[in-house]
Amino acid sequence: MNEFYQILLLFAVGSVTGIINVIAGGGSSLSLPVLIFLGLDPSTANGTNRVGILTQSISAVKSFKDENHFELMQSLKISLLTLPGAILGAIAAVKIDDALFQKILGFVLILVALSMVFPKINITDSVSSEKLDWKITIAMLFVGFYGGFIQVGVGFVIMAALHYLMKLTLVKVNMHKVFVTLVFTIPALIIFIVASKINWFLGLSLATGNAFGGWWAAKLTVKKGDKLIKFVLVLVVIFMALKLLNLF
Numbered sequence: 001m002n003e004f005y006q007i008l009l010l011f012a013v014g015s016v017t018g019i020i021n022v023i024a025g026g027g028s029s030l031s032l033p034v035l036i037f038l039g040l041d042p043s044t045a046n047g048t049n050r051v052g053i054l055t056q057s058i059s060a061v062k063s064f065k066d067e068n069h070f071e072l073m074q075s076l077k078i079s080l081l082t083l084p085g086a087i088l089g090a091i092a093a094v095k096i097d098d099a100l101f102q103k104i105l106g107f108v109l110i111l112v113a114l115s116m117v118f119p120k121i122n123i124t125d126s127v128s129s130e131k132l133d134w135k136i137t138i139a140m141l142f143v144g145f146y147g148g149f150i151q152v153g154v155g156f157v158i159m160a161a162l163h164y165l166m167k168l169t170l171v172k173v174n175m176h177k178v179f180v181t182l183v184f185t186i187p188a189l190i191i192f193i194v195a196s197k198i199n200w201f202l203g204l205s206l207a208t209g210n211a212f213g214g215w216w217a218a219k220l221t222v223k224k225g226d227k228l229i230k231f232v233l234v235l236v237v238i239f240m241a242l243k244l245l246n247l248f
Contacts, residue, residue, distance in 0.1 A: 006038060007205045014209020018056040021210075022178055022217035025155020028053070029112045031206060032105070032152060040199055042102045046093055047192030049151060050185055051203030052210035057182035059211040063218035069175045078162075078176055079183035081137055082144030086184035087191065089148025094195035105150065112153040136165045140180075147181065148188040154181070178218070 001009070013034050020027035028049055035045035064070055093101070139161040147154040158177045162168045168176070192198055 001038070003201070006202065009034070010038075010202060010205035011209040011212075014052050014056075014206040014211075015213040015216075016209075017052065017206075018059070018210040018213020018215075019217040019220075020213075021053075021056060021155055021181075022060045022174060022214050023220065025157075025159060026112045026153050027155075028152045029109050031210075033109070035199075035202060035206070038202060040202065041098055042105050043094065043096070043098055044197045044199055046101070046105075046150065047189075047195070047197030048199045048203040049206070050189040050192055051198065051200070052206040053151065053181065054185050054189055055207040056210035056214035057178050057185060058214075060178035060214035060218045061182055063215045064175050064178065067219065069171060071172075071175070075176050075179035076183075077132055078136070078140060079180045081132070081140035082147065082180060082184040083187060085141045085144025085146075086148035086188050087144075089145040089150075090188035090191035091148075093149045094191060094197055105152070108150055108152050112156075131166075133165075136161065139165060143180070144184050147184050148191075174218075178214070 013031050017027035017031045020030070031049050031052060032042075032045050035048055036042060040048060061070075096104075139157075143154060143157055143161065146157060155177060158180055159173050162173045162176055163170075189198075
């Protein structure tokens with residue numbers, strides 16, 4: 001595939017990924033396999049994907065702010081809890097053996113695909129809590145490590161933590177989620193850059209789509225992503241996971 005078609009493909013994939021990530025989660029289960037099929041090893045694909053996640057998060061935060069959904073101090077407090085885990089997770093990701101990481105990624109992709117088949121968490125309006133107790137602290141440390149290590153599906157974990165532990169509405173959950181993702185992605189991306197695990201051409205091509213998708217997703221209402229996209233995504237993820245696990 002020549003570079004022009006790679007740019008078009010990655011812009012399209014990035015756009016879909018950005019929309020899914022901001023509205024729900026799991027979008028990286030589409031972008032990561034595409035990067036691998038374009039020739040990147042799993043570890044470099046993991047790092048390259050972070051370029052798109054960063055631009056998507058910046059774009060989504062800006063869009064939420066434009067829509068008057070922005071609580072800087074609360075988002076920052078939640079986000080800072082993820083930093084130690086994110087640094088450790090990213091270091092583990094760049095040091096792990098590629099073959100082992102490929103197997104871990106394969107299993108994670110299968111779990112993400114299965115999570116899309118079963119009913120999602122029904123997040124409804126509830127009385128929110130501004131308190132950051134020990135439970136949310138532990139949850140965000142785990143979010144940081146998981147996000148720094150593999151990223152795929154971390155949006156689901158953030159949504160569950162903020163809903164069940166802080167009782168936030170869906171709009172606030174997504175508003176904080178994109179900010180949290182932005183913050184923990186910065187140190188993780190730096191670690192991948194230092195480890196030379198970034199393909200900048202593919203990463204920036206993907207990033208333009210991610211930014212576009214993230215911006216539009218933040219403008220949308222709290223409805224779920226398109227069912228057809230989810231259906232296709234599940235099929236792609238299952239196929240890629242089986243391929244990564246050398247099952248065919």
